[in-house]
Amino acid sequence: MSIRHHIFPEERKQMQREALREAIKRINGPVGFYERWLNEEAQLALTDEAMKVWRPFCSKIWECEDLKEKCYQDHMNRAQSCKGSHVDTCWLGVHNMVCALEDEYGGELVILGGVFRIREWQEEAETLLKSFLDTLPHNQRKEYISAWEQIPEVSEEEVRNYKMRELKSIGRNYLHAIHQLSDFRYKADLTAHDVVIALQVVIAEIEVLKIEMKKAFGIGQRWEDRFENLISACEGHNWYLKARLELEKSHHEEESISKLIYECVDLYSPKAKERGIEIFVDLEQLEAEAGKHMVLTMPMNRTALKNAFSNALDNAIKYSFDGTASKPRWVEIIGKLKKINRVPGYIIAITNLGVGIEEDELEAVFRPGYQGRQRLHTGHAGFGMGLTILKEVVEKHGGQVKISSMCQTRSAWLSTLNIWLPLHGPMGRTKERSDG
């Protein structure tokens, strides 16, 4: 396995896309990354942005499947045999820069950049182009010649001294970014490893002790529960550690918030049903137009947010009173568009009737390990981490979270967890997607 395995595929793609975007801007031409890392298959990466700066000539080639395949193979072959950096002429008489960079972890990056006609190399280029044109029917040749002539003409000096330098700089920055992230992850993995082993020691010793004592002394349920709570507390800390590590991953993808919520509801509906609790969901969508249903998406770390919502829903069910056939109970999830400080956002309110949180604890319950006084005596296993991680996840997304809890009768409290997320995400991105 190469050093890149510390970086997740989505992160690699994002870093690659950003590097390619920057390269395209700086040399004003399409760029492709050919990457070969230790024990991985070589890949040639191109982006949609590259297509936008393609010359008409390249677009025409790419529209024909056979020519496209031949071009792709030509790029791969030239990249595979490339040593150092040089300017190259492809089989169609088009000029590219080819720049090979190696890194200390056994990775190889070859950047294919630009689509030019180099003034000083015109004769050779025209010869190659003629060979290609001779394979075409007569009536198509003029179109290809006209498109080829639209490829910008540059001097050899400009390509070698200026554009090549830009390409090398981008390649080195990209490799450096890969190393930095991989190194950070590796160190985080090592730290996580030490903490997990410590938890493993404790969990293993306690469970074996519980089993051996039960066998030897016949300990009663109360003692067994105490051992079980100790083990659960350790497992809870492990869950918290993993949730924190998940949150450190910076990649945010555009995802549907309602789909995520419905997935959590599907997950917990059976548990709720067992206790006679129904889950009602009412999520405001974007304005519907002419039969089209607009799906609201926002940039998010889906895994982290789904874990957080799952935990919130689990809490709502856990601390609800049990329902009966004649008196069913409910957990309500309402989603609405809402601006806070003029920032457009979406608020999700999860409400239940049951064990509440006293007024002086409404902030404290978000602290690690804290459990509300009323909830502590319910006998439900909990580690006091769920709301902590929920708050961190929501705030990492640029959002806010609050709890309200109002006493209805002597023992019944109406509690609402309000989660507000900005539509534009933490980095100011948003997209509306129509799936009508």
Added chain:
Amino acid sequence: MANIAWIEDDHERIGALVRLLEIDGHKILRFRSLEEVRENINKIKKCDAIILDLILPPVEEDPYLGVTLLDELYNEHGFRAPVVVCSLVQNPVVIHRLQELGVTRILTKPVRPSVLHDAVTDALKSIE
């Protein structure tokens, strides 16, 4: 009762993890590195099951030496007994590789001894 190879660099610290298997009468052979495994390959090949950690020294060489080791056991030594992976690794690329190699079960640390016990017991039953 079975001979079970436990390939784990922290086996001295987390010895309690396999105690329930020892109580059942299984013999646990402990190895902490790739080097130790290679030196004792004939003993390991005769084992009825393996419990395998993925992070083994030297980690600078390859952070997931357990995967490399598994590859060797299957492809070079023809090992066919069940393998229960017990590791903290959750990297999807690594997990996918393990599934391709055909491990019996993948457990994520920290794991309860009872869970490991049940996984290994089920794995041993599957070859009876």
